[in-house]
Amino acid sequence: MINIEIDGKQIQTENGSTVIEAAHQAGISIPHFCYHKKLSIAANCRMCLVQVEKAPKPLPACATPVTEGMKVFTHSEQAVKAQKGVMEFLLVNHPLDCPICDQGGECMLQDMSVGYGGGQSRYHEEKRVVLAKDIGPLVSAEEMSRCINCTRCVRFGVEIAGQMELGQAFRGEHAEIVSFVSGTVDSELSGNMIDLCPVGALTSKPFRYKARSWELSRRRSVSAHDSLGSGLAVQTKNNRVLRVLPIENEDINECWLSDKDRFAYEGLNTADRLTKPMIKQDGKWQEVEWQVALEYAANGLRHIANGAGAEQIGALATANSTLEELYLLQKLMRGIGSDNVDFRLRQSDFSGDVKQQGAPWLGMSVADISRADRLLVVGSFLRKDHPLLAARIRRAARKGAQINIIHSADDDLLMHVAHKAIVAPDALVEALTQVSKALASEKQGQSASGEAGAIARSLAGGERVAVLLGNFAQQHPQAAQLQALAQQIAALSNGKFGFLGEAANSVGGYLAQAVPGTKGMNAAAMLATPRKAYVLLNVEPELDCADPQQAVAAMQAADLVIALSAYKHHATEYADVLLPIAPYTETSGTFVSTEGRVQSFKGAVKPLGETRPAWKVLRVLGNLLKVDGFGQDTSEAVRDEVLQGVDVSAKLNNAIGGVEAKAAPASSGLQRVADVPIYATDAVVRRSAPLQATADAAIPQVRMHGEELKKLGVQSGEVVKVGQGQGSVQLFAVADDKLPRGVVRVAAGHAATVALGAMFGTITVERA
């Protein structure tokens, strides 16, 4: 610890910290633009100049390390004169048209110029003009003349997002921020540049000219689009969500937000929002009153339960439904005598259910990931499935952690990967077995060869080891075996293992018991052996289920499909009742993040039209069906009933026993590798126009190893016909030599590939 004095205040601070950090710690504000606590120090704006005793000239507080006995004056005559001078220079080329600037009212430069600028400009010459740039559908660079060249956006790209998509070109007065790789900024974290930009140079494109900052009311919410549980500040005006910003929490999302969380709100008020209950009569959809629709649904369920039997009713929910919704859904199903309820729609291996001892979770806290020094990530499209967790891992890698990957695709993770084993899906279990064996022999002092040996050595050499199973591993047909192997590897390397949860409530679904018991059917079984009636909660079966062909067939064969949905989607083709329910901004609820953090939120705006929160709809259905225990008045009452005051951490357990790892029978033909594209994961995201205009939302391609394509006689860039089961689609083929042989990568969950079958398994490719 070092003792310094700032403005006469005695401060103890850590050795190696800078003056600005010490000052902020003590609650003394020093004006700054380019300094940001999460980014490296550039010291190029010069706004933070302070006077330091014995220094002849003012020094930048952000780049001056503290020394013992240092005396700093932030408001001395010299410091203030320097700060005023810098401010005047910054404003020389900055347009003084705050009234039309979108940043007006929340602009650092505006605030600082009130504090440190002069009342009148002495500059009457012409100002520099920087041409507008189009850097994609999310970030607006229309007003680059406003840029003060602090380079925060550039440093963010390099240090956090992992790719330098913006850079500073030219020198002196001609210096400007340009995108020089592909013309657009395609990072899945690009929205953070909007927050970082201290002026109005980079602003939100969807929000452009929509409202001023002082008109918006802020509501605290929780992200519904990935499992991290990022804190959201939902900003609303006139009962409409106009913008979403991050709420800072060092343990979860720090000060960042992924583009998915930030721009998904644009999908909330689309034209296909369902605003009135509808029932199908004589093949025609009719808008009806709630009472009519609910009674129709209840009578239908009662009829089937009494006739064909309650086990003929199945309930499917998505994992981004709230805890309360999932709990009431399973309670309703069990109340009418059916045990068929599941929320793990993309999972294909349920053999672990009986061997699993608790709710599968991250196995550690999110912050632990940053502290890990050896990581093994199994089966994860890390960057796209978990953008902010990937950023954490990226930072760990920058600090020296070794990242090891076992997966069936080799996407660029934009971080240094120490070792990787890229194998076909049916060889994934074998690859993990190899690593496990190599670790065991490593313990006995024998080094194994090959990639498995290298990964084992890397893990064995770590102090804080983390083994993480991604979405791909969870959806894998041998998921239970992968889990058992991960457990083995973690035990051998004295580390922790866990799951990178797929959706906002992947853990909450287990806590709500929205999984079948021993008598019930899981999601896959419910669709494989069609039920007579389905209750769908937030589900678009063709996009949310592991096997769209099977899902659609099951829906079409059913006598009664009750869809609780915020949107009029394809359910109109097979459903009988559509009940409009509120998306996460319009209802109160709870998400349990992948690290087991229980976060409740309130609705940010009123439900649109006659939409109602799903927990209320389910409660009324429970009452109509005369099921006991549906008298809750608030969603908080439902939550308390679920959690019963018990510590959630006691229910989280990844341990699995009695699973034997067996290599899968070698598959003949090509195997499918399917990712769910980042902007196709849930109903709201799929409807967000700006997100759908990004490069990540492009129509999926058929990616295969170049040699495999050559075997088919297809050139990269040609259209091919991909078939699975009865269905086939025509897509562009692209050679990707990083993929293992015998593998075809075609995305799932996308409208262009719904005609295909399961996410894993054989697939045929032929010339179109």
Added chain:
Amino acid sequence: MKNLIDFFKSFLLLELLKGMSVTGKYFFARHVTVEYPEEKTPQSFRFRGLHAQRRYPNGEERCIGCKLCEAVCPALAIKIEVAERADGTRRTTQYDIDLVKCIFCGFCEESCPVDAIVETRIYEYHGENRGDLYYTKAMLLANGDKHEAQIAADRAADAKYR
């Protein structure tokens, strides 16, 4: 004795004459009352009457939709909606002033960075129906177009005091 004097006073109509003398005095004095509507009081160029929206000489509306007037309005009488116009500029799609709420404080005019919203000298307007005094953007612009010469002259006269 007092009764006697009162008796004679009532005969001689002295009070009447006294009163008539006051009337007579003012009959020849300088007139103060303004005979509205035939006559009107003189107005300051700072008079704050009916609002108007101004245009630039080339016909372009001045308002840029910064919403400062909406923010400053103490009576919450202004409602603005903004969108990007086809040419990329920031423009209002809705600019309403509810004159029933307005207290004619002139803050909107003070806050306007482009002198778009102004209060004119006009005070002779009325509404016969509920909502007649809810002025929309079109009405305000029409006002401005009609009285631009006077508005410009008034701003010019006031400029040297600013």
